[in-house]
Amino acid sequence: MTEPIVIMKDIQKSFFGVQVLKGVTFDLIPGEIHALMGENGAGKSTMMKLLTGIHEKDAGAIFYKGKETVFKNPKEAELAGLNVIHQELNIIPDLTVAENFFLGKEKTYGKFGVLKNKEMNKQTEAWLMELGINLDPQKPAAECSVGQQQMIEIARAISSKSDVLIMDEPTAALTNKEIEVLFNVMNGLRDRGVAIVYISHRMDEIFKMCDRITVLRDGASIGTRLISDTNFHEVVKMMVGRELGEQFPERSVKPGSDRLIIKGLSTKTGIRDASFILREGEILGVAGLMGAGRTELMRALFGADKRISGDISLDGKIIKGQDPKKAINAGFAFVTEDRKGQGLILNQSVRENLSTAKLKGLSRWSILDRNKEQQSAQELIGRLRIKTSGMEQPVKALSGGNQQKIVIGKWLATEPKVLILDEPTRGVDVGAKKEIYEIMNELTKRGVSILMVSSELPEILGMSDRILVMHEGKITAEMEIAEATQEAIMTAATGGGKE
Template identity: 65%
Template sequence: MQTNPIVEMKQIHKSFYSVNVLRGVDFDLFSGEIHALMGENGAGKSTLVKILTGIHKSNQGEIFYKGNQTEFSSPKDAEKNGMAVIHQELNIIPYLTVAENMFLGKELKATPFGILKTKEMNQRTKEYLNRLGIDMDPQKPAGELSVGQQQMIEIARAIAANTEVLIMDEPTAALTDREIETLFKVMDQLRQEGVAIIYISHRMEEIFRMCNRITVLRDGQSIGTKNTNETNFEEIVKMMVGRELGERFPDRTADIGDTYFSVENLSLEGVFNNISFDVKKGEILGVAGLMGAGRTEIMEAIFGARKKSSGTIVLDGKELSIKKPHHAIKAGIGFITEDRKDEGLVLGLTVRENLSIPNLKTLSNQTIMSDNKEKQFSKDMIEKLRIKTSSSEQEVKSLSGGNQQKVVFGKWLGINPKLLILDEPTRGVDVGAKKEIYSIMNEETKKGKSIIMVSSELPEILGMSDRIMVIHEGKVTAILDKADANQEKIMEAATGGINR
């Protein structure tokens, strides 16, 4: 590692109106290292990166890049100087080819009048992707690629621009396990080539596997920087939240009763086939499997968001006819989807309005909404779920990821569900908010509610589930008791290795 950092940020301050978002943050980055930037949602990570790349200007502090005091005027200015960002929401235009996305805004032209050197762009794209060990058709429309493949286009684009500093924001959030492994190989290769990487993620396992150092922000301040091989999970969590969190997963203390919900021979042609399982009263059934195995599609069919080909669904001894989501809601089924921003919330509405959406009937006096009922309901949910908001009238888009997810929970808890389906309930949520969500789940099962939890995080599956169902290519390959389950057995079943 170099003696002098390629990036050094000293005592960075930033406020928006009267709110101090950053209060004296220090951060440095060396060539050839992967440096994790961690902190709870709202700690200031995104603001710090936006200041570094020229989106915002700091109110106070200094930035040095390659030893020179620097202030980029825009992201384009930062990119010209060798700094690139790969955002969680990828900047890919699906209707353009791989090569056209690669050279977007930097097209190779045969003439000043705009005739493109298409053949050369295709050839160069293939060369850049081959450098990453990726075999991809440059002429294929980007919209036909997986998220992981699209991400590789962005990394190849950064390499083409001779990037020296690469900032990656939650890069694995929507990737399959295989795509994550490919990404990590590429990151290792870039590190060996001297590229400096800032890695933003809530996934502790990835941080400790891939990163050389970890810097933690809390409440807009830099709490400290640790060498990854000299620290541990507990110390980083304490730095992030300012206290001991105790056990990562709370003890499961609910009394598990008899079978409360069951599915028999549920099928959707071409997607999943003959799915049968049950959930007991007060139980959390974890659902594991690789991305694309059909887990989300099964849950959507149960909820009526997809039309099943065949199968029966029984809840509390009654067979249900669910053709639309409102049939499921009426029967007492709530569904927290994996994409809270597009499917779980209306970002332009307030916390109160979002909480009220599935609860209009109970908050109305016959056909007229009761302001008093609605305000009291939102006040109760904010207090119960400890949602950090200035008031119930704050727009939900301005909340942190963890607090947005709590609003989604509040929506569905309001209908007093018998069964709650959770699809990736802690995705993009910091470690402190995760613990709070796990506690909410425990509280609901103590009341006799049943929960189905789909998750791609095996520690979460093992830590929170009473039983674990594994899906592989649209079929149930295993249902394991918690006492018998481990990561190896789950992965074996998820890849089709066992069937029980």
């Protein structure tokens, strides 16, 4: 058997007095794709941050290429051949695509450090084209979609001469076509002997691409298996410590009367003549490829993007004016796609973030009632099973999945009539996903109407009562769940549906 290129032995690490890694052991072999799975907060990302010098371990040993090694920082790890594609994007919005691509390794003329912009633009374009991405290297990164930004990071990591490549949820923001291209690149890297750590909550990707899988639970190593020797149910049981049952809970709610009526909605952001109805207690799934206009439609409903024409009616009342405050007062809530940039105040505490959407309701004579705020936060922490050391813990210290629960929780505090969920389970583990699905079912039983945008077709099919499909800013199909299939959705999403 080939000697491991990485061995992590009995690794321990604590943050804020909470032990997040409890003697974890892991090894990685050259030329393999090794899946690392576990629920949010299990310690996956922390493990990789210890390996690459972002954090310092408390105990244990790390061996790299046969020698005990401690990297002082990520740059040192990168120079040694370890590259990371992080779950949270490290793109600087004010820089161009090429400047982000060459960040920290800029090409310059002589001792004066003048940038070789033309050469960097050319090389950036070439690497992106290898990934099937046609993107202007001089375009500001702020104008790129989340998926495009992710592909910039992937191209940047792949362009380095890596012996080890760590991918933390690399496909979360990608289209099916982009995922297919990425998988082809990964197969090529494996054939060249590159060792890949693949962190993902998407079980189908794990079983399609990986050779081995290691599962963590509550900061401990539960076991390592050959992919060929395990299955979905065993992996889930290792992750959650119990049988999970069906992936999607049964929908027993029968939608009621028409709640939200949209007629002829068009916007400057590319939405064209959108019309649909959302009923009381209904989950209406919104599918489509990246760039189809799903998020833009949700932003227009919430008043974040101005509409050119069209009417929005909620419970029989036309909503006049276009701003989020009026939408919230009318009964809208919006869990955005980008939790880090738009959903959270990362430096503030769990309590403060859970209160942000309901400050008026938690105040008396414009003075915040701290007892009321703490009671509300504690109730939401318990209801959503948020893993935290306490309500005063900074949100930036939580795992991505627990951050997502806080974004959902702050809006549940407002008791909305219409809840817009844009990619609600992105980066969330299989156990937490089911908890979110159960919360959605609970809300619809109370009469809340849900608009759910998702790029995961099994989620759209598993949780929706009806489905809208979008293509190039237009709604190209509307399907009852009984007639919907992945093939029918993809046909409409690529422009083959009814106009």
